[in-house]
Amino acid sequence: MVETPEDRPRGSLPIAAIVAWTVFIAYFSAARGIQNFFPVSVFDMYRAHAPAVVGRVIVRDRAGDASELTTWTGFHCKGGRPVLRDLEACAPDPTSRPLGYILRDQQLHLDEHSEVVPGSEAIAIAIVLRSYRLVAERGAPPHTDCVIARCTARQRN
Numbered sequence: 001m002v003e004t005p006e007d008r009p010r011g012s013l014p015i016a017a018i019v020a021w022t023v024f025i026a027y028f029s030a031a032r033g034i035q036n037f038f039p040v041s042v043f044d045m046y047r048a049h050a051p052a053v054v055g056r057v058i059v060r061d062r063a064g065d066a067s068e069l070t071t072w073t074g075f076h077c078k079g080g081r082p083v084l085r086d087l088e089a090c091a092p093d094p095t096s097r098p099l100g101y102i103l104r105d106q107q108l109h110l111d112e113h114s115e116v117v118p119g120s121e122a123i124a125i126a127i128v129l130r131s132y133r134l135v136a137e138r139g140a141p142p143h144t145d146c147v148i149a150r151c152t153a154r155q156r157n
Contacts, residue, residue, distance in 0.1 A: 090146030
């Protein structure tokens, strides 16, 4: 005999609803207890606030124009090759520095492209840590530049 909605006592839940609620409560409890452990997560990355200052390593030419470090090659810097991981002087707060993997990639680019490239003329540049202060105002955020190294380099074609 198949149970129909009319046969079921009034106020009782179907077994599927009970199972669904049990699974939901178990998942919610596990996520709260375990925190961030796949496949359960509380997604706290969406709960965190953005830092007040963020940084980015860029190249600034004589005219003051900014460009990506990877658009340059043939770096020859005063005092030897700069080490981008040592940015404490420019950014004492670690949260205002670029992410570690970005600095690593930029350092690799500097290390691999310090050879003299024949062709175009070397241009005087500055490798800078540009720190943006994130404010709730219209327009581009205000920034400051801290010179990491003064070099000559060539723009890539």
